[in-house]
Amino acid sequence: EAGVAQSPRYKIIEKRQSVAFWCNPISGHATLYWYQQILGQGPKLLIQFQNNGVVDDSQLPKDRFSAERLKGVDSTLKIQPAKLEDSAVYLCASSLIRGVPGLAIHYEQYFGPGTRLTVT
Amino acid sequence: GQQLNQSPQSMFIQEGEDVSMNCTSSSIFNTWLWYKQDPGEGPVLLIALYKAGELTSNGRLTAQFGTTRKDSFLNISASIPSDVGIYFCAGHWETSGSRLTFGEGTQLTVNP
Numbered sequence: 001e002a003g004v005a006q007s008p009r010y011k012i013i014e015k016r017q018s019v020a021f022w023c024n025p026i027s028g029h030a031t032l033y034w035y036q037q038i039l040g041q042g043p044k045l046l047i048q049f050q051n052n053g054v055v056d057d058s059q060l061p062k063d064r065f066s067a068e069r070l071k072g073v074d075s076t077l078k079i080q081p082a083k084l085e086d087s088a089v090y091l092c093a094s095s096l097i098r099g100v101p102g103l104a105i106h107y108e109q110y111f112g113p114g115t116r117l118t119v120t
Numbered sequence: 121g122q123q124l125n126q127s128p129q130s131m132f133i134q135e136g137e138d139v140s141m142n143c144t145s146s147s148i149f150n151t152w153l154w155y156k157q158d159p160g161e162g163p164v165l166l167i168a169l170y171k172a173g174e175l176t177s178n179g180r181l182t183a184q185f186g187t188t189r190k191d192s193f194l195n196i197s198a199s200i201p202s203d204v205g206i207y208f209c210a211g212h213w214e215t216s217g218s219r220l221t222f223g224e225g226t227q228l229t230v231n232p
Contacts, residue, residue: 004162031218042126042208042222043163056219091162097218107151107218111162 004112006092012118018080021115025094033109034067034077035091043091049075082119089114126209126223134231139196141226143209152192154183155208163208199230
């Protein structure tokens with residue numbers, strides 16, 4: 001089974017420029033997540049999609065960040081304009097939500113390799 | 121938002137030694153997940169826990185869901201050089217739906 005695909009793997013831009021990242025989730029996974037991981041920290045959720053609808057974007061800086069998942073499969077995350085503090089790894093993850101009677105619903109998330117963004 | 125306290129922040133051990141790390145939260149969690157992240161890669165899921173008290177193994181790795189539902193432990197037995205990396209705990213607290221909260225990671229170094 002193919003994993004989560006992301007591109008590009010690396011990007012260097014100047015502040016105030018724009019950048020876009022692409023993600024293709026594992027086939028059949030309805031839920032897609034974008035995370036920001038600053039060096040030395042754990043990933044932090046930016047936005048979550050269920051199919052092509054937004055479930056949670058409460059931690060997305062909406063003045064400069066946007067994301068879409070138009071056909072419920074692949075997704076793009078955009079930053080416009082970029083700031084120095086946006087330098088981080090941007091991770092995409094997907095999950096297949098499974099309900100098991102009597103147990104918690106399973107939300108196992110599988111991550112792509114990430115895009116390392118450097119803003120100069 | 122909810123935070124997970126993961127400790128230790130870093131560990132330096134000799135090959136063959138056992139390793140223990142843990143995560144604690146002030147809130148009750150419904151699930152605990154343990155991930156490993158190698159440099160330049162995304163986190164890879166190691167073990168998933170769904171019930172209080174659950175003890176699950178994956179090769180030399182063993183993880184437990186604490187009985188208070190506020191903590192989890194990961195043990196690595198007989199460490200080898202390829203165990204080097206950053207280990208993250210993550211979990212869903214009871215009212216977060218599918219939002220996953222991550223700890224800050226434990227950097228493991230194994231000296232051959």
